[in-house]
Amino acid sequence: MTGPAKSVRAPRPRAAARPPAPAAVATAVKGAPRNAREARGRARREAILSAALDEFSARGFAAARLDDVARRAGIAKGTIYLYFADKESLFQELVRAMAAPLIANLEAFAGDDVPFASALERLVDLLLREVIGTRRKDVIRLIIAEGPRFPALAQFYHREVLERVMVSLRRLAQRAYERGEIRHRALVDFPQLLAAPVVVAIVWNGLFETIAPLDARALLQGHLDVILDRRSEP
Amino acid sequence: MTGPAKSVRAPRPRAAARPPAPAAVATAVKGAPRNAREARGRARREAILSAALDEFSARGFAAARLDDVARRAGIAKGTIYLYFADKESLFQELVRAMAAPLIANLEAFAGDDVPFASALERLVDLLLREVIGTRRKDVIRLIIAEGPRFPALAQFYHREVLERVMVSLRRLAQRAYERGEIRHRALVDFPQLLAAPVVVAIVWNGLFETIAPLDARALLQGHLDVILDRRSEP
């Protein structure tokens, strides 16, 4: 009499439950009450996304239960459907929402004209602070784990995040090569080599954190030693 | 993800993956017939594992259906349970079975006394041929994706595979450092840095193979350029 469950395996496009962003501008129109309602709505949405990240990270997409997401967010199960069209939308919007603030800052770090070593040091800092040290690493884990089942999401992530990151890294490497700071073009052709240890750190600790944790900072510093061919103290 | 009911029965031991190996000697006694049955059993088991790898890779553990595994293996649903206790066991034994032949060869490659560059070249060849070019890469993807939900499996993989790989890589790097082939200890402290691009290649192509494939061979060669600080042609 009500309705059956949509299967995990036949993803169908759904109407986004809600316009991508309620636009802060509109809030001024009807003043406080409207504002309050919207603020409440945004907070709920955040709460759901946050809870969803926890649950999806802990169990994976298929095994995560919206019941648990709701409980963790402190709302009723049905409420999720006021904010997201379905489980899959929730997942995809989660990834997009976490990526959004990152995208804004992406092109920045390769812009200025500092020595390669300094740029890399700052990059490592940034990655440790903004990715590995935050829930963003969990999003990356999720994308790695679930991406193959969500081609649209993978494509989005590639286009909106990785492609831009690659462009910036490539520009960085290009300048370093031109200046003679590095002697090979490998990092220009494959900026992924610059980021590889970050992936390793995230994947490794996702699997082995409890049995053999990997010190991400030390790993990344070691990586810089290799790239910059720094001599170790004897 | 779902599963059958709590039974009234007293729990009894399950089809524990089958006795390790009925000893080739005994088979000679009664000859072919016994052998044939055993061979058939082994073949079935292989077929199930192969089908399972396909399905688990395509959908992930939770979303894969044993029905599909059976169909792909050309057997009936129930037959799976003659060879594996349940879905989880099938998954874990799949990973273990794929890891087994690898484990034997692991310590070999770091043994002899060749120049670092040659050793790395051979290592790259080995990885391309034996991992990235085979279904083993799919197993690694599976471990990365599902490992967090299967701590026992992650632990197994760490202990039986990665730990040994790390030891070998570390020995390699250690010798290279002592001979002055590299100037830094980073690769000794973090052999993961040597393997990082392999992880990246597997993860990247798992996600983006159709939209932006990454040439694993070129990537690994570039990585050697970086590590060995080779000069690029101008």
Added chain:
Amino acid sequence: MTGPAKSVRAPRPRAAARPPAPAAVATAVKGAPRNAREARGRARREAILSAALDEFSARGFAAARLDDVARRAGIAKGTIYLYFADKESLFQELVRAMAAPLIANLEAFAGDDVPFASALERLVDLLLREVIGTRRKDVIRLIIAEGPRFPALAQFYHREVLERVMVSLRRLAQRAYERGEIRHRALVDFPQLLAAPVVVAIVWNGLFETIAPLDARALLQGHLDVILDRRSEP
């Protein structure tokens, strides 16, 4: 007998039969709506228990299908699981629920100071009216049939029902013996002898009602003749 699969999830507490009773007081606060929902819930629960009694009686625990229980209760299969953790819980709670109202009245009948014959006549009436004439006899049949597979249930029934019945019957017999209404202590030592024909009536009619029905009332009256050593009309 069958049942779902061992899940990846961490096991979580189940729908533990529902909080004992939300306290009638609290319902007054928010009035009708809350009351209505609760009433509906209670009614559903009753309907499920009633349907379950029918199905378990007709087929036995193992062969009864929850599908049929649901259909008979006029609900969907899944709804059962909102009220009971699983098939076994449903069965056990069914027995407990049917026993509960009886337990309250159990100690009463042996309390007052009437002649043994009158007490027995009243007891016979009570048993015919409240047990043999109701579905309670079906519950007793179920316990006899399935009890050996549900030790916890058997224990519960012994402790909460039979033990109390036995105590009351023994007190009755004890008084009768002291007053000289009976000449032997057998009924004091084995109050089961007083109740034996009830068991026989239930078991007999459970098996042979259609081919050789046993008149329970006449049987019990005959039993009184024996116990009280009444002379038959010639």
Added chain:
Amino acid sequence: MTGPAKSVRAPRPRAAARPPAPAAVATAVKGAPRNAREARGRARREAILSAALDEFSARGFAAARLDDVARRAGIAKGTIYLYFADKESLFQELVRAMAAPLIANLEAFAGDDVPFASALERLVDLLLREVIGTRRKDVIRLIIAEGPRFPALAQFYHREVLERVMVSLRRLAQRAYERGEIRHRALVDFPQLLAAPVVVAIVWNGLFETIAPLDARALLQGHLDVILDRRSEP
């Protein structure tokens, strides 16, 4: 490609897997080898029935597994089908086989002309020795528990066993009444009253043997005290 499972709930008549009894006469025809083969067959059949009684008693008809029956009988699962048409036939033949030797002796005990008290004492002895003290009590338990689902079996048991027992008990009671050994006709009208404590003992110990065992001998002796209105020692 092979065959599905027959449901518990749509019992259909099957060809008896084998003529009721292999007739000892025929064995003489071909001499020893034939004899040996037949003996072996009979032994197998016995072993299966014995194992089946154990399993059916322990789990009930529906939950018992032929796999376990086979294992317990020391044979392969398929072998059961050489001796019995299906699970249901096995169950029914089990009950019939256990009843058979009893049936032969049933009319005997009421035949001779002894005092009622002596006849009852002998009857009690017989029941303790031949029923309660043997696996026959388990068969009775099985009939009580499963009979409602096997009308043909219930009918058989009523006709072949209980009806005859009732006739004999009634004759006994009739004579006792005529001789003035008892003053009431209740036992003539309801011979079940004579047997009631046996049923109680079997049912009670089936349920509560571990938590509150009932001394069957003492119970039956007490019953005689009641029936014969014997005075207890003060």
Added chain:
DNA sequence: GATGAATGAGACTTCATTCAT
């Protein structure tokens, strides 16, 4: 005759999704 691997219908349980309140 005996075996036991294989089959596949069937039953329990889960959970995404809906909708009356």
Added chain:
DNA sequence: GATGAATGAAGTCTCATTCAT
């Protein structure tokens, strides 16, 4: 808007029965 009871499709696992060896 929010709730959470209800739905029912879907998936795992079991086991009676068959049949090639």
